[in-house]
Amino acid sequence: MTKNTFTPIHFIHKSLKYKFLLIILYLCCIVSTTTILPAQIAKTVKKTSEGTEFWVCFQENSWHHALERVGKMKLTDQRGQEMYVEDRSISNFELFLSSDTTTRVRIEIVGLRYKLDTLVIGGSVRRLKIPSSAEVTGDGTLQPNAVRITSDSPISVTCLNERGSSTDSYLALPSKALGLEYYTISYHSTPTNDLVPHMAIVATKDSTIVKITPSFITSRNRPAGVPFTVIMNKGDVYQIAASNMQGYTKTERGTDSIINPDISGTRVQATKPVAVFSGHQCADIPMRVPFCNYLVEQVPPVNSWGMHFILGKFAKRSSYAYRVIAATNNTKIFENSVLVKELQAGQMYENSSAGPRNIMLTASSPVLVAQFSHGYLGGVSRTDGKSTYIRGDSIGDPMMLVVSPTQQFLREYRFATPKTSFTNWRHFINIVIPSSAIGSLRLNGRVLDTVRNYPEFVGLSSYVCIQADIPFGVHTVKADVPFGLYSYGFATNDAYGNMIGQGFDEIEEIRDSLPPTFERRNLDKKINLVIRDDKSTDKGLQSIRIISAVGLAAMYGNNYIDQPSINPGTPQYTMFVRPLNGFVKGKMEIEAKDLAGNISTYTLDYDGTNFLGALEEKPVPDLSKITETWLWGSYVIASSQYHTLNNVQTIGSTSVTGQFEAESGSPLGLGFRFNKYVGSSFSVSLKAEYLPCSIVLRGRDSLLKRVYDSVTNQYLNYQEAFVLQPTLPMISFSAGLEYQLNQLLYTFVDIQSSIILSKSAESYRQIESPLSYAYAQSGTRELPISNTGLDQVKMLLLSANAGIGIQKKIHPHLVLFGETSFNYTLHSLLQNGYGEWNYSSLRFSLGFKTSF
Incomplete structure (x- = not known):
């Protein structure tokens, strides 16, 4: 018989294994802090409409597909006087680029093999023409006509699409502001009109799968409400146009209702970020009110929509229209505090004649809002000072601009008017700002003249709307608080409009x-x-x-x-x-x-x-960052315990000639906790837990003998072992710190003191081999022995605990949380002279916490 001993190398390997696990988990917590924290900071730093990469396109404007209708035409003023002759056969596409610092800019159109490197001087706006061949023509096919704009430093981009006196502009969104889900917004058409609403999708990555659910039958006979899929590569443009035939739907009473061609509410879902554009080839607004004009806007993704909007009336116009698109069911829309509509996902509400007033729009869930100017003959007819009868406003054409939610306002804007003063253009801005901040407004570095540009309150809100007439050129507007800014212009028979910029924070995270x-x-x-x-x-x-x-x-x-x-x-x-x-x-x-x-x-x-x-x-307390209130909670603990023994030959009254080995268990426990925040991110935690120490201790006899086995007709080794099964119930008390990484995640470190309530153990002898042998007293391989006390085990234990947690508020006063942690006992469980018993555990907790 030989003595069975563990080599020093084997012990060191087993002992360091679990210490190494503790170090790894602690480093993971540190890595979690360093990798998650920037994401938290990114949420507090505004994503704006400036960036270093943009993907844009230029869609069909006016009668591109019917050139025989396009040519030189005479334009007249409201008194019938001929003004000039325009050529509608030529497209004009322009980019307006601005930056705070001088930067290099690159423009590329893969399908045209077009490349341009240029400079944008800091503090100015650079105006660049794009080849007319970049126009996206037709629909239902992939075209490599996307325009990619990159820069070394952040820039802002405004795009102009013009064909004769059919013009509109839009603010380009940087790649960082793009998303995976969109709803389009446009305007409807008169049935059988060749000029229809349309949309376009630009892929920014290869192998992008795009699912499109049209809201109206397309010109390629894609039915409404039936999704279809397109696979796109980087730089591809996919254009969709509505059919120019009337559609029908059932009313609540079961009768047929006519639907005019309209792609508003078309849903776009993509596996990778895409850019989405929506508008109309030439729309009458309101329908059948002359004259039509091109409409276009780049549509923000759903995750940047908002619930609070201010719509300012347009200068020189007596009315306007607006539309609202919802992304979630049961979205309530309020106009100046009056409920006007409840929308389901993808549905639209329109006020086609809002009148000469400023409006506050609010919604119960995030929505997309677009504002439209009326056509040349829209508005109220009147007689001028010379008794000449003037039909409607007799200025400008329809244009479309996306309205920025007040949550996404910025403090500073730079822009350029995208048209010259040719054909008597007049340029305007609408400023939406809290009334308390009017005095901080600066236009081109000067205090805004509020006598000439009189602020008008918007309903009962705290916002005012200010209109200002501005000259052609480059302008800056600043204030001490975030405000909204929109640029637009009217000629006798033309118009343009767009917001100047906004943030793109995810609104749903704001509490x-x-x-x-x-x-x-x-x-x-x-x-x-x-x-x-x-x-x-x-x-x-x-x-x-x-x-x-x-x-x-x-x-x-x-x-x-x-x-x-x-x-x-x-x-x-x-x-x-x-x-x-x-x-x-x-x-x-x-x-x-x-x-x-x-x-x-x-x-x-x-x-x-x-x-x-x-x-x-x-106020309802924010349970993720409460600074004034104690929190309490309860949780269950599932643990996987690890025990290692070295040179342990005696436990209790049981001694073996070899040494004891440990078989770990996975017991369940219960805990209670209390938290108190001591800053914006740190909190002190106190915990009390009940968790038994589950283990089987097996001490093999080192003496072996040979016995005859009648089953196998062989002599086999015979060996017995002492087996101890202690429960070691423990009550633990801990104190530590928690650090809030963001609204969802936190990390923590605890020092824990545990008291072992009972040190008794069941004990028995067991025949380990051969398996066919049994004790005569019991008839089994196990022979019970009286319970023994584990006197060598310490009653008080000290351990360290580190981990990471996730939490979710499900009610104003209730938070669910889950934690994973690693607990390591800082010393041996045995008293000196009896060997080493190291103990650690991997813990998973699930529970709730609430305020007193």
């Missing part, structure tokens, strides 16, 4: 943490209360409730009300409060709650002469 506000306006013998939930991150009001009223009455308009009635999602509500008797004291308490669960309570006191108000706010 509504602000309670509704109350504004009081003192009137004669009553007050006007305006209840708001209309900031850029607000979701709108859910309810308004009069908690109590003594001596005061509430009114809506001229009618007394018991309780206010609102549509959930309404951004503002206005009401009046007056005393029932002018000289009697009174009191009213009003509660306003928004859709995010934030609550404000306003107490109004009337002393017989004056009104006094007091506001109490109750």
Whole structure:
């Protein structure tokens, strides 16, 4: 018989194996911090419309496919006077490039083998012509006509598409702002008109699979609502045009309803980022109102849409149209706080004649909004100072611009007017800015003249809209706060328009943490209360409730009300409060709650002469970054435990001539936790856990003997072992730090102290070989022995724990979380002189946390 011993090399390998696992996991936590943190920073740094790579295209403008209709034509002014002759047979495509710093720019069109290297001087706008052969003609086929623009430093790009007096422009979106899902927005056509709405898709990567679901039958007879797939390579353009035939749909009453050709609401889904463009070859707006004009915009991806928009009326125009597209079901649309429509995914709402007013649009879910100017004869007819009758506005043509959500406004813009003053062009800008920041506005470095350019409030919102007449050239507009900027222009028979820039943050990540506000306006013998939930991150009001009223009455308009009635999602509500008797004291308490669960309570006191108000706010705590509130929670623990023993020959009262080995287990446990944030990202954590130490200890006899096996008719080695099965239940207490990587992920480190509650173990002898042998006393291979106590095991253990967690808020007051961590005991479980027993575990936790 030989003594079975572990070699030092084998022990070192087994011991370092688990220490190495601890180091690896800890490094993973550090790597997670260094790799995830930039993504978090990227969410706080604005993605803007500037970039170093752009993919654009130039679609068909006017009667490209019917050249016999195109040629020189005379244009007249509103009094019938001939002005000039234009040639519609020639396309004019231009790029307007600007940058803060001087940078090199490269332009490439693969299909035309066209390349151009040029410089853009910092602080200026460079105007470049693109070959007319770059026009994307026809539809339903792949064409390598995409224009790729790259630069060494960030630039902004505006594109102009012109054929005679059919013109429009659009803001190009950089590659970093592109997405995987889009809905198009355009305008409808008169049936049988050869000029139809169209769209285009540009691939930025090879082997891009694009699924297109048309909203209207296409000119290639692709049916509405039936998706089809196109495989595109880098630089390909795929253009789709609507059929010029009427469509039909069923109304809620089951009757047929005519649908005019329109691709608005067409859904585009791609496996890799694509650029999407939408517009019309030449649209009448409103339909059948002369004259038509080319429309185009590059469409933002769904993840950059917003819920809060300001539409400013156009200079020199008496009305305009706008359209709204929804991406999710049950999206409510509010116009100046009035519910006008509830949309399903892909559906559209249109106001074809919004009148000469500024409008605040809000939605319960992210939407896409486009604004359109009316045609030359659109608007209100009038008589001028010479008693000449003028039909409509008699200026400009239709144009289309995408409206930026207020959440995506910027603080600074640079742009150039994309047309010269030829053919009496007039250029304008619309500025949308909070009224409190008007004084910080600078146009070309100078304070904006608000006497000449008078700010007009937009409904009950805190925004104003300012129109400014600007000359041809390069302009800059700056302010101390984010604001919106739109550039447009009108000639007698032409128009263009586009937003100047915006951010492209993912709106859905922005949280509504602000309670509704109350504004009081003192009137004669009553007050006007305006209840708001209309900031850029607000979701709108859910309810308004009069908690109590003594001596005061509430009114809506001229009618007394018991309780206010609102549509959930309404951004503002206005009401009046007056005393029932002018000289009697009174009191009213009003509660306003928004859709995010934030609550404000306003107490109004009337002393017989004056009104006094007091506001109490109750915001819903953000459980991912709470700085004022303790959190508590509970969780279950699943663990995989690892035990290594070295030179352990005696445990309890059991000794073996060889040494004990360990077989690890995977027990379940339960924990409770408490957290308190000590900064914007760090929190202190306290935990209490119950987790048994699961193990089987096996000590083999080193003495072997030979026995006869009647089954195999051979002499075999005979060996026995002592087996101990302790449960070692432990209660652990830990303290540590958590670091919030972003709204979803966090990492943590704990120091843990554990108390072993019981050190008893079941013990028995076991025949290890041959397997056919059994004890005569038990009839099995196992012979129970009385329980033993593991006196050599320490009662108090100290360990370190490190890991990473993920959390998701499912309710304003409830967060679910999951964690994975590695726990390593910093010392042997055995007292000195009895060998080494090293213990570690890989843990997985799942639970909840909430606030007190």
